[in-house]
Amino acid sequence: MRVALLEPLGVPDEMIHELAAPIEAAGHEFVSYPEKTCDAAELVRRSAGADVVMIANNPYPASVVEASDALKLVAVAFAGVDHVALDACRERDVEVMNCAGYSDVSVAELTVGLTIDVLRRVVAADAAARAGGTSAGLVGREICGKTVGIVGTGHIGCAATRLFRAFGARVVGYARHESEAAREAGIEFVGLDELLGQSDIVSLHVPLTPETRGWFDADKICAMRDGAVLINCARGAIVDNDALAAALNGGKLAGAGIDVFDMEPPLPEGYALASAKNCVLTPHVAYLTEESMQRRAKIEFSNVIDWLAKH
Template structure:
């Protein structure tokens, strides 16, 4: 079979070749494209004749899935798969596997980092230090003693909850179903209404799908505690970001730490959150650590090897 890696994975080419060696040793063809592209025609060209396509977080739209006549499996080096043309995969019977778990630690750590940035005014303090300023106006707040609400208590949500607890916070969690893992992490599971009303910091950790797109809207933001902080390292389209900007500018919320947006950065001119008050932005880097890149490359190639051997792993329900 032909296996095609359509974009870089954030690791060295030597690592790519090393991980591909077992696939080639088993008699399969492996092709590697070391430049990222979002052009559908180019993606289709790279996918031509491939039975297995490997991607990261670049869009792989339905039109490309349908054009790839030989395609049987898509290996996604990411946790979310909303950038893949899933309807076309269902139509074609294409298996989609992800790399769940590779960035749990990375995302959880940045979640806490953004909360600290907002509470301790790190961005403003950096600017002050660089411009001969002082500590005036830079009184911060502590995580210790605060209540943190984790919306979505999967692997990443639980990992973030453990970190917040280590700082001395009370941690609440919300999910549609009771979670034994959340209980093991010391997370108190409550209704969404209670979580929003009682939390000083709310952190989002839910996937993007038809039921969560725009789900965290103006009503839910209004239900948050006055002066609370929102952190989003999940998916940008979960949140009504215009409503979030309005809540920041109007003083309903005291701050936000946002790593994900309605689109992949660069953000367009005039994007509401870019000029919102007390909002720390990072350009979708929560997953992006050296350690996570190594983990996901190993998981993705492992997924391909398993599928080729007839024992697929990390298969996503479409």
């Protein structure tokens, strides 16, 4: 079979060659491309004749799936697969595999990092120091003693819970399906309204699905306690970001830490959150660490090798 890695995975070429060696040793063809592309025509060219395509977090649209007659598997080096044309894959019996778990630690750490940035006003303090300013107006708040609401208590939500509890926070959680693993991590399950009403910090960890798109809307933001902080390292389209910007500018919320948006950065001019008060933004980097890139490469190649062995 032909296996095509359509974009870089953020690891050295030597690691790619090492991970691909078992594929070639088993008699399969392996090709890789050193530059990412979002051009559909180029994706069609790269996918031509491939039984397996390997991608990361760039879109793989329906037109490419439909034009790739040999395609049997899309291996995704990412936890979410909402950037893949899943309906087109189902119609053509193309399997889709993800890399669940590779970024649990990195996303959880940035979740806490953004919380610290917002509460301790790190960005504003940095600007003040560089401008010759002082600590005036930079009184912060601590995580210790706060109530943190984790919305979505899967692996990342549990990892974030353990970190928040290490800071001395109480953690409550909401999920459609409660789990013993989440309880063991220290999560106290409550209803969503209760979580929003009592949490000083609300952190989102739910996937993007048709049901969750726009789910965290103005009503849910309004239900948060006054002066709370919202952290989103999940998916940007979960949140009504215009409503979030309005809540920040109007003083309803004390701050927000946002890593994900309605689209992939760069953000367009005039994007509401870019000028919102007390809002720390990062350009979708929660998953992006040296360690997580290595983990996802290993998981993706392992997925492909296992799949090839069964086909």
